[in-house]
Amino acid sequence: MEGIRNQIRIGFFGFLAVVREKDVCWEYADRLEGNKVRCKFCDRILNGGISRLKHHLSRLPSKGVNPCTKVRDDVSDKVRELIASKDDGKEISIIKRQKIPEVKSPVAVSISSGKSLMAVESAPLIGKVFPSNTLSSSSSRNDEEIAERSIALFFFENKLDFSVARSSSYHQMIDAVRKCGSGFIGPSAEALKTTWLERIKSEVNLHSKDIEREWAMTACTIIAETWTDNKSRAIINFLVSSPSATFFHKSVDASPYFKNIKYLSDLFDSVIQDFGMENVVQIIMDNALNCTGIANHILQNYGCIFVTPCASQCMNGILEELCKVDWIDRCISQAQIISKYIYNNSSLLDTMKKFTGGNEIIKSGVTKYVSNFLSLQSMLKQKSRLKHMFNSPEFTTNSGFANKPQTSTCVGIIDDNEFWRAVEESVAVSEPFLKVMREVSRGKAAVGFIYEMMTKAKESIRTYYIMDEIKCKTCLDIVDKNWKNTLHSPLHSAAAFLNPSIQYDPDVKFLGLIKEDFFRVLEKLLPTPELRRDITNQILLFTRGSGMFGCSLAKEATDTVPPGIWWEQFGDGAPMLQRVAIRILSQVCSTSTFERQWSTFQQIHSEKRNKINKETLNDVLYIYCNLKLEKNSKSNSSEVDPLQLDDIDMTSDWVEETETPSPVQWLDRFGSALEGGDLNTRQFTALEGGDLNTRQFNASIFGGSDHIFNL
Secondary structure, three states: HHHHHHHHHHHHHHHHHHHHHHHHHHEEEEOOOEEEEEEOOOOOEEEEEEEHHHHHHHHOOOOOOOOOOOOOOHHHHHHHHHHHHHHHHHHHHHHHHHHOOOOOOOOHHHHHOOOOOOHHOOOOHHHHHHHHHHHHHHOOOOOHHHHHHHHHHHHHHHOOOOHHHHHHHHHHHHHHHHHHHHOOOOOHHHHHHHHHHHHHHHHOOOOOHHHOHHHHHHHHOOOOEEEOOOOEEEHHHHHHHHOOEEEEEEEEEEEOOOHHHHHHHHHHHHHHHHOHHHEEEEEEEEOOOOHHHHHHHOOOOOOOOOEEEEEHHHHHHHHHHHHOOHHHHHHHHHHHHHHHHHOOHHHHHHHHHHHHOOOOOOOOEHHOOOOHHHHHHHHHHOOHHHHHOOOOOHHHHOOOHHOOOHHHHHHHHHHHHHHHHHHHHHHHHHHHHHHHHHHHOOOOOOOOHHHHHHHHHHHHHHOOOOOOOHHHHHHHHHHHHHHHHHHHOOOHHHHHHOOOOHHHOOOOOHHHHHHHHHHHHHHHOOOOOOOHHHHHHHHHHHOOHHHHHHHHHEEEEEOOOHHHHHHHHHOOOOOOHHHHHHHHHHHOOOOOOOOOOHHHHHHHOOOOOOHHHHHHHHHHHHHHHHHHHHHHHHOOOOOOOOEEOOOOOOOOOOOOOOOOOOOOOHHHHHHHHHHOOOOOOOOOOEOOOOOOOOOOHHHHHHHHOOOOOOO
16 A cells, blocks of 8 residues: 555656656756756856745745845746646636636636647736636625725735735725715826925925924934945935924935045035025934044034944944854754744744734844844743643644754753743843833934933843853943944934933932033033033023022923924023023934835936936825825834834845755645635835835845835
8 A cells, every 4th residue: 555655646746746847937047956956147056946936036925934135027927827827727727626606817728729839838927816807796796895805906906015904094095085986087197297296395395494493492413324235236215304303305326436526525515505504503423424524524624513333334334243243143043943944934933823812933123133133032931831832732743843953952942041042131131221222213212211211231241240240241332332432423412412301310320420521511512602602500500400400390390291392392491402401402413224225215316217207106105105104103102112114024044044955855834724714915125225124025035126106
């Protein structure tokens, strides 16, 4: 009996081999040894043969398969049609089993009419996805299901990110269309491109003008975000931030002049003039652009403007250095062995979800290093459930799990108390800096708190390692290198000195250390003796809590009201110091966590576009960015973690396997789907143009060459 089974199995796989030999997609790949193929477009080597190649070329979402970034659009479309044809065949068999009146697909019609396989495979996808009216009218589906299907097709046809369905504007659109009734006809492409583009741009402009009115009191911060990649591209996005909102100003392609200090200095001069030198307190530049030449130019030519680095990037730098510490690096590697083992086996993933109550054991963050520590935190929370799963009969008696070579390794890690102690220690060391990063990434005025937060973060390290001087010194050296040499600015010291919640806190011990920086900032912002005439007396009023500063309302509000507003309400007795304090304490200390979408911004700066299309795209980009920023500001509540992405990055080091698998190991990912079950595919994200992860379906799957907005 076993011999018969083996003969059947050999015959079946032999049949598959013959079919795969004739697959038309072989013209796009070179066959290698060990069931490997090399893509002819990007030279990437794939494990798993022709099926994996198809998903690679189609650029469709598929767990663990990286999309090809160089494949031609016509090839990609053709491969998607081939995949769709195969899926249609499965759907037809299901319909037959359910005894629904048979409707022949293009595949069935082509075969019965004697057409060749190539003709079938190249049949237009539109005929398969959009059925005829007779099919719709004869269907028993209700109107609501038809509407949902139409929306789904709209998403798929236009390559929209599934997260669009979570946006408030999507739900507003559905509600508005519903109220219009059945006779409503949507705007044409021309109306969208002209009338509505201009109208909504005007609305956004009016909103920006409202924000600008507060600059006379609060001033603003110019944010320069630089996006670079390994193709020598450099895009600088300029934003302006004040207490009410952060606003997108413009995007500049600086690729040809990125190392030219004269060009960059002139560029920053023009942006400062756009906002007015008198309205700008500081310019925040990220690490990619924070060069001495530009900073010196600004400091020499604009005496009252500070140049400061990005606080969130500094925190990310600390987390990056912590990840390189040997025992933390080893802990992360072991945790990733567990996560890869689970997330690359759909059956095991389902089992894990059952034991964790549907919760994930890993998290994706805005950077690789944030993801590392968020995932360790998540895994630590699920520690008892993971142990329970790996020791349950559901796992130990399942031959599909027990016979895998990785199983013993994972079980050994899960049962290793030293591993869990390392996880706890890694979480304890990283959490203070994740907390700082969260606070500075919310888009709020945090400059008055950054000095105190960093002081408390360092103190928490000293407390945790009170009995381990070596580890304490290792961590504090990393913090000091990034804080003192990279982030710290006299503006942070002055903001801490003027923050009433710090100034009047008897437990604060560092006020004497920051007073000198405070005086240096005052001299910069009040450069003439006339402006500084009564400033000493006003400082005494504030530090001693005299006058309005000492009233009960002022004391009660120190910890409940933002410091800038506190000064606006209670600082009238010291008018010049009040003006300085409001302008300093109203600023952010970090660039935005704006999503890096190279495909969108590259189209704006493409030399191939004519002037009309480029202007239109600039308007679309201007509207898009400001709508996203407004949405982010509304969602930045204390309940939302600004460091965590909504979806797991299925191409991260926590999921994607880097080791060479066996020739058929990739089949394990499909689990029960090969036995007739549903194949769940997870939306995945890609790292494009830098360390920050992007959640954009358009950029990650279809690449930077796709045209957006049909322009």
